[in-house]
Amino acid sequence: MFAFVLRRIAQAVLVMLTVGFIAFALFRFVGDPVLFMLGQDATPEDRERVTRLLGLDQPFYVQYAKFVGRAVQGDFGLSLRQVQPVSRLFVERLPATLELSFAAAALALVAGVGMGVYTALRRDSWLSQALLALSLVGVSLPTFLIGILLILVFAVMLGWLPSFGRGETVALGWWSTGLLTWSGIKSLILPAVTLGLFQMTLIQRLVRAEMLEVLRTDYIKFARARGLTDRAVHFGHALKNTLVPVITITGLQLGAIIAFAIITETVFQWPGMGLLFIQAVGFADVPVMAAYLCLIALIFVVINLAVDLLYYAVDPRLRIDRAAAAH
């Protein structure tokens, strides 16, 4: 167990170093920073001075090491466009994206598992058929289209919910939350539904398929033969056995939700990291892009690690040392 965790952490560090290298390479290939800072008319002396000041005269691996060293401390330099530390920009935007992502993920998980279990147990009911048909729509429609449709219906036609922004926020230390005000919660609904819909249908289909598989197994048959209640058979025995693949997919999807919040944030003008990134791309704001890349990679790595540890919590076959098994 301990060795396993150590190994996974080592792998995670390796992944982060690789991603860091790609982010680092961005600086070198997206234009010449010295030219960018001094303009065309600088004298060769000025250019040389700035190059030395920025450390660009050193071999690339020294530069890379310094980049990594600063990145570990959260220092990605100054945003070229807003002339503020990149880290501060991200800290301002992070709460918005995380609140949106977790709301979407919670929605996807709760509704997805619920609908998946229902459609597996009541395979032939009309509601199951309807949910399955609906899930096809959810899987096939692109996110931005769903967002625009929701805005059209609930913001423009019905006027129930706001179409953009975060509403009022409350500051809790450095964290600004929209969950404590009514307008903040109302603003969250449409973007969260938009962002979570695809994942929800995915989880629903996955849970359904896994449940159908598990319900055919011998231990379910034997559980019925022991006279256990349907409730115990379905939720105690069947659902728990579907959880391992569901945890994997949900974990990966949580990363995807955070990363692909870009589109939803753009549609709803949600002031999160995704919007920051899109604006940075427009201005070739390399430090912001590099930082975003590293941050998203970090989120994926952390989630993967958490998922691996969750397996242990769910499946005893992984938990116990094989040597301990007596025969």
Next chain:
Amino acid sequence: MSPAPLLEVRDLRVEFPTRRGTLVAVDGVSFAIEPGEVLGVVGESGAGKSLTGMAVIGLLEPPGRIGAGEILLEGRRIDRLPAEEMRRLRGRRIGAIFQDPLTSLNPLYTVGDQLVETIRTHLELDRGQARRRALQLLDEVGIPAPGARIDHYPHQFSGGMRQRVVIALAVAAGPRLIIADEPTTALDVSIQAQIIALLKMLAREHGTAVMLITHDMGVIAETAHRVAVMYAGRIAEIGPVREVLQAPRHPYTVGLMGSIPRLGAGAGKRHARLVQIEGAMPRLNAIPPGCAFHPRCPRRFERCGAERPELLPAGAARASCWLYG
């Protein structure tokens, strides 16, 4: 026979509706099991043995269904019970053991959890009492050091030990009847004997009746009091085990006994060859009219292809064969 057997099955018919008509997998099967009796049910794969067992415990998988007939447990009809009442009967009055002990236990729960869950589903016991009963059961089925093993997961047990756990689960609520569907097929030969001995011991000590479904004649000879031989969804012959094994009456049973290799007296003859029944059991959609066995029967005559024989007295047993009509 005493007036009220523990289990009585009358003219049971199990059918599967399909797009091209209804397939009849079990047809006109009748038998009874007395309290404490072990009834062996033998036959080839697809003869309808397991389906008969599943019908009794009410776990036929749709679209399979009971098309006709009655099943009575302790004189009470159970084949038409509402699902919830049938569920309460399962485990409490009728237990079941399936073929593969490796896959019969839920891998995510300890054997103790699974025992306690089963016990508390059927008996009014609190957690502590149920756990004590679970320990007692594990001890009774011969799990060494039950106190340590109760909190282990199924994958930590060997195949034979797991089948013992499965048996403990099946008898947890003290059922009167156990349906054991090929309980030893998936096990090593050396383990088979132990499991059979355990089943026999439990049946004797608790007065539990056993419906032992198997295709292993050796297991039947060792364990059962009576035996029912099934062929193409029907009972070919039923009677006391010694009678049926030593003096089979139905030509199918005769062929079946002849096809068992013997190491004892028969082995002395140098050129003794194993007898083989010509042909194969018919498919469900092509069961011949009259006696289902007649196309393969060495002793058939006209009546066999025209009329279906009932179970007719043949010695101490009964056989569905016109030879005894």
